Amino acid sequence: MSEVKLAASVRKEFGKGAARRIRREDKVPGVLYGHGSDPVHITLPGHELLMALRTPNVLIALDIEGKNELAIPKAVQRDPLKGFLEHVDLLLVKRGEKVTVEIPVQTEGDLAPGGYLLEHVLNALPVEAEATHIPESVSVSVEGLEAGASVLAKDITLPKGVSLAVEEDAVVLQVLAAQAEEPAAEGEGDEAAEA
Known part of the structure; x- marks a missing residue:
C-alpha cells in the first residue's frame, strides 16, 4: 500500500461561512483526531485529496505546517448533487499500529x-x-x-x-x-x- 503525501494547514476559522470560503479556494476542511489527542482542524488541497481517496483505506502522510502525521480516512462528506468533497475526518495512526x-x-x-x-x-x-x-x-x-x-x-x-x-x-x-x-x-x- 502506498502513502500519499499531502500538505495541510491548521484552520483558524470555523462555521459555514469559513467552510464555504475554503471550498471556493479548491480546498477541503477536515479534522484530524485519534490517540486521545485534541482534534486538529485542518485545510487540505481539494484535487490531491480527491485523487488520494480513490484508493480505499489510503494512508495519508500529512505535513501540517512542518509537523508530520499519518492518517487514514474515517468519514468523507460529499455534495449530494455535484459530488465534490465537503469535509473529511481523518484518523491519526502510527506505524505498526493495528x-x-x-x-x-x-x-x-x-x-x-x-x-x-x-x-x-x-x-x-x-x-x-x-x-x-x-x-x-x-x-x-x-x-x-x-x-x-x-x-x-x-x-x-x-x-x-x-x-x-x-x-x-x-x-x-x-x-x-x-x-x-x-x-x-x-x-x-x-x-x-x-x-
Whole structure:
C-alpha cells in the first residue's frame, strides 16, 4: 500500500461561512483526531485529496505546517448533487499500529451455467491490519458455484498480517437461483375471452 503525501494547514476559522470560503479556494476542511489527542482542524488541497481517496483505506502522510502525521480516512462528506468533497475526518495512526477497516471484496471467475445470481451480502470485509499494510481489496473465486452455495468470511484467503474483524461464519457472498417469470396458463386467456 502506498502513502500519499499531502500538505495541510491548521484552520483558524470555523462555521459555514469559513467552510464555504475554503471550498471556493479548491480546498477541503477536515479534522484530524485519534490517540486521545485534541482534534486538529485542518485545510487540505481539494484535487490531491480527491485523487488520494480513490484508493480505499489510503494512508495519508500529512505535513501540517512542518509537523508530520499519518492518517487514514474515517468519514468523507460529499455534495449530494455535484459530488465534490465537503469535509473529511481523518484518523491519526502510527506505524505498526493495528487498525480495523473495511476492504472491498472482488470476485473472480464465472458461476456455473444456469442463470444464477451472485449476491454480495458484504460488499466490504471488516479486517484488522497494520496501518501501513492495509490491503486494497481481497479476491474471491466464484468459479462454478451453483444456487445455494455461499462464501463465508473464514473461506477468504487474507494477506499475511491481516485478520478478520467479523465472525468467521458471516456470509460474504451467496449464489441465488434466478427467478423466471411464470407464463400465464394457456387456458386462462381463452376462458376470459368466452366470459
